[in-house]
């Protein structure tokens with residue numbers, strides 16, 4: 001992190017703060033810190049934009065703490081952050097910076113007992129880092145006094161001023177005295193419209209923009225894979241990338257839960273994070289992930305902004321992000337503070353437009369990757385499988401399984417074949433999809449399961465999603481018109497809450513699937529795939 005200012009000692013900072021920074025391992029200021037700290041100390045309003053992982057927290061934290069009056073017992077600075085995890089993390093960093101000056105920072109966030117926070121607030125807290133909802137809660141209960149706040153900081157400012165939060169922010173601001181208020185806005189992204197809005201809340205702001213050219217960090221390799229079999233692709237990527245710390249982003253909470261369950265079923269150690277989990281669960285998962293007890297975190301965009309875990313090696317966009325800002329922040333969870341990282345984005349064929357748009361807006365082209373084949377994965381795993389087998393053989397406690405093998409041998413199976421099949425089973429599990437080992441274009445006859453179905457018909461699994469008021473007749477009509485087949489040849493087998501099974505003649509099955517891939521019913525994406533073998 002080089003800049004024209006050589007050390008923190010060159011900035012007018014008190015010894016206590018310089019010592020705290022040195023304890024934190026900060027030897028020299030990062031560019032955003034070098035540029036903004038002097039301005040903030042001068043009392044200027046600052047709008048700071050710098051790439052992910054380049055030290056924006058300390059850029060506002062250091063001068064804010066420097067300016068706190070230790071003898072004044074009131075809350076003097078307020079940081080607002082979009083998520084609980086970020087509020088906790090920012091408060092921790094500020095507490096480290098304020099260690100020797102004995103400036104206490106308290107995180108205030110939803111999901112934590114409010115009484116506990118009220119008690120803590122009485123403890124000479126000088127800085128609050130809060131999420132908007134909980135701050136409003138305290139304001140309404142009159143358990144927080146913001147009338148002595150002189151510095152207001154919006155971390156992830158563009159997010160905080162966006163539709164979801166803007167009204168809350170306005171209300172919170174109305175509780176802070178306007179005269180002499182210093183306002184600091186920080187983010188790695190700043191859409192022009194939001195910046196214009198921001199100017200309205202600031203007083204002659206100084207705009208600091210680090211690396212105008214690139215929104216994303218150059219040390220992050222950006223790769224994409226195109227596949228219709230994202231989950232299978234994900235597993236292969238996880239297998240070949242081997243050791244590392246992975247964060248996997250999904251579009252919805254349900255996707256997070258589903259991918260987590262599927263990964264766990266395949267023996268991966270993973271945790272999930274999304275807004276429907278309770279606070280204790282959220283904190284437990286984050287701690288395990290930070291401490292390295294979990295290698296894989298699957299999350300919604302709740303973890304996209306600001307989260308700083310220095311050893312995340314890979315960010316995987318299991319679902320392509322909605323906009324380029326989300327992409328920038330998500331992939332910025334790796335490649336922090338001068339480290340390198342890998343960002344992988346999965347797309348389905350119909351998502352190319354979205355991918356190209358993101359590339360255009362971040363002014364960076366992603367590299368198209370070839371998904372590893374199962375043979376690649378096996379090749380990489382060969383040695384470790386052999387080692388594990390040797391361990392099992394040496395432990396010599398598998399006699400319970402002898403009977404199965406002797407039965408098979410007596411049925412004329414070759415013992416080498418049986419052993420190979422057993423290894424395959426233990427490595428791959430009883431995978432019911434992708435039986436033929438290919439990604440796409442596999443033999444359709446083998447992909448469809450017809451067990452229990454009428455002759456000549458194949459069964460399709462249709463995911464209709466949650467809370468969607470779609471009836472069986474809607475589905476039948478939809479399939480019939482879209483795939484251009486008579487409605488009366490479609491049989492509805494079962495309707496469940498979220499999915500259904502139908503039967504169609506074998507010769508139209510593939511057409512139904514591909515047509516449905518491209519269309520929506522009542523605005524909903526209806527996912528159709530061959531029913532799995534459920535014997």
Ligand SMILES: Nc1ncnc2c1ncn2[C@@H]1O[C@H](COP(=O)(O)OP(=O)(O)OP(=O)(O)O)[C@@H](O)[C@H]1O
Nearest residue numbers: 026028029030052053054055056057188306308337
């Ligand atoms: N001057 C410094 N020297 C060394 N490390 C630093 C310095 N400043 C910050 N760091 C470290 O760099 C990491 C990233 O900092 P930080 O989380 O503030 O980044 P950010 O710019 O806010 O990123 P994001 O946009 O993702 O929120 C942290 O682990 C922080 O401790």
Ligand SMILES: [Mg+2]
Nearest residue numbers: 056057155306
């Ligand atoms: Mg940050």
